[in-house]
Amino acid sequence: MLAAERAAAPATLAAYSRDLEDCSSRLASEGEILETASAALLRCWVGEMTESGFARRTIARRISCIRQFYLFLLRDGRRADNPASQLEAPTPGQTLPKFLTESEVSALLEATGTDEAASPTQQRRLAVGRAALELLYSTGLRISELLGLRRDMFREEARMLMVRGKGGRERLVPLSDAARDAVTTLLEEDRERQSLWLFPGRTPLRALTRQGFDKILAEIGGRAGIDSSRLSPHVLRHSFATHMLAHGADLRVLQMLLGHADISTTQIYTHVQADRLKAVVEAHHPLGDGFSQVEEGSGKMNPTKKL
Incomplete structure (x- = not known):
């Protein structure tokens, strides 16, 4: 289904296969198979990944995979429910994209x-x-x-x-x-x-x-x-997006150029806006470069330029 209907890339198909095999292996140790697993056993699987120190992004991806698997079984009439629908996925930590100057x-x-x-x-x-x-x-x-x-x-x-x-x-x-x-x-x-x-x-x-x-x-x-x-x-792709936005590109246009299905994916590049805003304030605020003396995290300003 992923290949035929969603045109998933080979790497995506391989990742889904690995995630399903991992879950299936854990369920087999409890005498259960993937197609008939209960919600309780799936929660145990998620809990063990958390205790083992798996990255939050990895856990979230695996939960997403298993949810889609049971949703497929549900729509195909092979199950009457989706036991993974109530699994709580951790929020992946957002990391800023790496880019070149x-x-x-x-x-x-x-x-x-x-x-x-x-x-x-x-x-x-x-x-x-x-x-x-x-x-x-x-x-x-x-x-x-x-x-x-x-x-x-x-x-x-x-x-x-x-x-x-x-x-x-x-x-x-x-x-x-x-x-x-x-x-x-x-x-x-x-x-x-x-x-x-x-x-x-x-x-x-x-x-x-x-x-x-x-x-x-x-x-x-x-x-x-x-x-x-x-x-x-990918660093070059990030550099393209970061430099475009820094030079005033519209976020919607950038979304189209990058081929993102959701603009929330493109919004990660708005981190460059902070530098632009700082430059505007330093250039036009009466205190000018006094804003460069703001202590990070303190919110206190130490103006050095006389009015």
């Missing part, structure tokens, strides 16, 4: 520049990196969306890109001139590869893997002086 993104792009001393293989890796970084940072694509791009999607003078995201939802994202130029360079570099994919792997019949791209990204990060632990395709 604008200067760090610029350094990454500069690191993909032509290197005359590089071998042909290295030159191509730089071309792949340039095209990928330009697309990721200018469109906010997910890595799965990026690696799924086909060559024929980039026709001459194309200004918009049709992307199929999570749940099979389609959206249009604008292409920047820099991204289009980088893609054109890569297409010229790969004209003999005869691949359907914009980013072909070692075998042209298949797209570049996530692991293969991670190696290229880490290599470029090293050239730019950015630690690989701070780099990932």
